[in-house]
Every structure is written in C-alpha cells, then in structure tokens.
Amino acid sequence: MIILKQLSKRFGDREALRGVDLHVRAGELFAYLGPNGAGKTTTIRILTGLSLPDGGRALVGGVNVAAEPTRAKALCGVVSQAVNLDQDLTVAENLDVHGRLFGMSAALRRSRAAQELERLEISDRSATLVRELSGGQRRRVMIARALMHEPRILFLDEPTVGLDPTIRRKLWAAMKRIREAGTTILLTTHYIEEAEFLADRVAFLHGGQVAALGTPQALMAGLGAWAVDVLNGDGMRTEFFEHRAEGQDFGSSLPGPFTLRRVNLEDVFHRVTGRKLA
Known part of the structure; x- marks a missing residue:
C-alpha cells in the first residue's frame, strides 16, 4: 500500500532522508519510529504531497505521489502532530467541511460523520465547539475527520503526544478497530509501548535511513x-x-x-x- 524507493530529502546541508527503501502492506498497522529529527515527519509530508523528494519515489496505493498528487491525496487520511481543527466550529461542522472538500453529498456527509464519531466514541460532543473540547477529545475528532472520505491509508503523526495514559489507551483501541476494518495505518510515535502494543511491523529510522525492520516480537527476540x-x-x-x-x-x-x-x-x-x- 505504501512503497518508498531510494527516497531522499535534503534541507540545506542536512540529509533528512538518505535512500530510504520501505514497503507497507495493505491492512497493516506499521510503526515508524525514531528520535526527533530522524526524518519521520519528512517522510509523511512527502507521502501526503506536502513536500517533494530530492530523489527516489514515493507511492501510495500504487500512485506516484509526486506525479499525481491529487489522486494520491484522495487515498489518504492525515492526522498531524498539531491540532488543526477550526476552533470556532462545532465537531460536526469540522467534519462537514472536510466532506465538502472531498465532494461528498450532504446525506453522505451526515452518515459518515455519525459513523466515525460513533467509532471514536465522541458522538455526544457533535454539537460542541472544538475550543471547548479536551486534548484527547480533539485528537479523536481529528481521527474521525481524517476517516470521513474512507481513505485506504491513514497517517497518524504522533497522535497521542501529550495525552494522559487513560486517553492514550482509548485511542489505541480506536486504532485497532480502524485497522481491523481494513484501513492501512502508518503510525509515528515516541511512546515505545504504543508501537509494541499496536504495530504489526516496526521500522526504526536513524540518520535518515532505516536501521532495523521487522515485527516487534522478532526484533526483541534478536536481543x-x-x-x-x-x-x-x-x-x-x-x-x-x-x-x-x-x-x-x-x-x-x-x-x-x-x-x-x-x-x-x-x-x-x-x-x-x-x-x-x-
């Protein structure tokens, strides 16, 4: 579902990505780990069409992102590190705007919003202004919004950062339900137990390169x-x-x-x- 071939990206004198080769299978929850500055967010920005690589190729669902960015973006849902909801709109209105951007009919927008808010266990806040929500509730709304257009791939860039352990575990359960429904998930996180609990496979990124790759169990058993x-x-x-x-x-x-x-x-x-x- 995701293919990186010799992907490279440079910012001035710094090589953020140095010939990254990676495959993420359909229906897989794949954790992409590494310290700050390792190149994780840069990879997601390239995969979602927000940045162009300096070399190599990035494909999502078989689509070359650089060559056909609009077609590639339609296959993806993105939850960024920063909360980027409209604070002056309600939860339902935020999801409705997203649906409009993807050309969804009014009836479909209502149906999909109700479905995703139910799945993320936040239906009771549908009419609440975003600025009145807690941090964990805002994260759940962001995930619901990203799923509105039924993307084949969901990018979660540190979705639980700053949340307390109880709320994190609620989001873990939601991620498992989303993956079980057939959506491919690429997750970046600094919470090592998160990747250990959720991921089918893990890649460790270091110095702009993949330093280790495998299932959590196999990687740990190697030690x-x-x-x-x-x-x-x-x-x-x-x-x-x-x-x-x-x-x-x-x-x-x-x-x-x-x-x-x-x-x-x-x-x-x-x-x-x-x-x-x-």
Missing part, C-alpha cells in the same frame, strides 16, 4: 528475552539474556544494584542506533 540494567559510572549499560535465571545470576554477581526486566523495543532502538528514543 533475548530478559534485560539487566546496571549503573555504569554516569550512565547505564544493559546486558541481555535468553532466560530469566541467567539474568538473575548475572545481576546477583554484581557489586552494585541492578534491574531485571523484559526486553522491550527501546532496547532494540538503543542497540541499533546507540541512543535512546526522545
């Missing part, structure tokens, strides 16, 4: 099942083990304190890039 964190001067080092008993024995042999825990995706990222997620 082991258990991790031991040990204070090391001003920093911390982590050792990995297949079995809990091995990790416990190693930790017990140390002169100082240690933490024994399950391996997670942040361990994978740290091993591949030498740095932690922001």
Whole structure:
C-alpha cells in the first residue's frame, strides 16, 4: 500500500532522508519510529504531497505521489502532530467541511460523520465547539475527520503526544478497530509501548535511513528475552539474556544494584542506533 524507493530529502546541508527503501502492506498497522529529527515527519509530508523528494519515489496505493498528487491525496487520511481543527466550529461542522472538500453529498456527509464519531466514541460532543473540547477529545475528532472520505491509508503523526495514559489507551483501541476494518495505518510515535502494543511491523529510522525492520516480537527476540540494567559510572549499560535465571545470576554477581526486566523495543532502538528514543 505504501512503497518508498531510494527516497531522499535534503534541507540545506542536512540529509533528512538518505535512500530510504520501505514497503507497507495493505491492512497493516506499521510503526515508524525514531528520535526527533530522524526524518519521520519528512517522510509523511512527502507521502501526503506536502513536500517533494530530492530523489527516489514515493507511492501510495500504487500512485506516484509526486506525479499525481491529487489522486494520491484522495487515498489518504492525515492526522498531524498539531491540532488543526477550526476552533470556532462545532465537531460536526469540522467534519462537514472536510466532506465538502472531498465532494461528498450532504446525506453522505451526515452518515459518515455519525459513523466515525460513533467509532471514536465522541458522538455526544457533535454539537460542541472544538475550543471547548479536551486534548484527547480533539485528537479523536481529528481521527474521525481524517476517516470521513474512507481513505485506504491513514497517517497518524504522533497522535497521542501529550495525552494522559487513560486517553492514550482509548485511542489505541480506536486504532485497532480502524485497522481491523481494513484501513492501512502508518503510525509515528515516541511512546515505545504504543508501537509494541499496536504495530504489526516496526521500522526504526536513524540518520535518515532505516536501521532495523521487522515485527516487534522478532526484533526483541534478536536481543533475548530478559534485560539487566546496571549503573555504569554516569550512565547505564544493559546486558541481555535468553532466560530469566541467567539474568538473575548475572545481576546477583554484581557489586552494585541492578534491574531485571523484559526486553522491550527501546532496547532494540538503543542497540541499533546507540541512543535512546526522545
């Protein structure tokens, strides 16, 4: 559903993307991870026609975005990092304007708005002005709006940033329902547990290139099942083990304190890039 072929983008002397090759399958929830400045948002801007690549190609649904941007955009729904709803309109009016931009009839706009607001569990705020909503409610409205025209691909650029854990989990449930309905989702996030819980596959972007790619389970299994964190001067080092008993024995042999825990995706990222997620 999404194909990147040797995609590159430069801003002055900085290479934001350096020959990225990537395929996202139809119906997949794909997490695109990396620290700030890694090139995640740049990739989404190219895929959604907001920026042109300096080299390579980006295709969505088989459509070359640079060559046919209008046709490509019709296949996509986008939820940006910044809240870009009209604060002076109601929830229903925001969705109605979006439907008009996509040439939907009045009856279809009403039907689709009701359907998506119900799916995002925010129907009761349909007549509420956006400026009166909480942060989590605004995020849900943005997702509902992006789905109005039934896109084949949904881009979620850090959709849960700044939200409390309870609201994040409500949005996780919504993402799972959307994916199960057949929509392909490309998700960027700094919440490692979000990708671990939601994603079918994960790509770690570092220095404008894909540093690791696979299912969360396979990537974590490549390190082991258990991790031991040990204070090391001003920093911390982590050792990995297949079995809990091995990790416990190693930790017990140390002169100082240690933490024994399950391996997670942040361990994978740290091993591949030498740095932690922001």
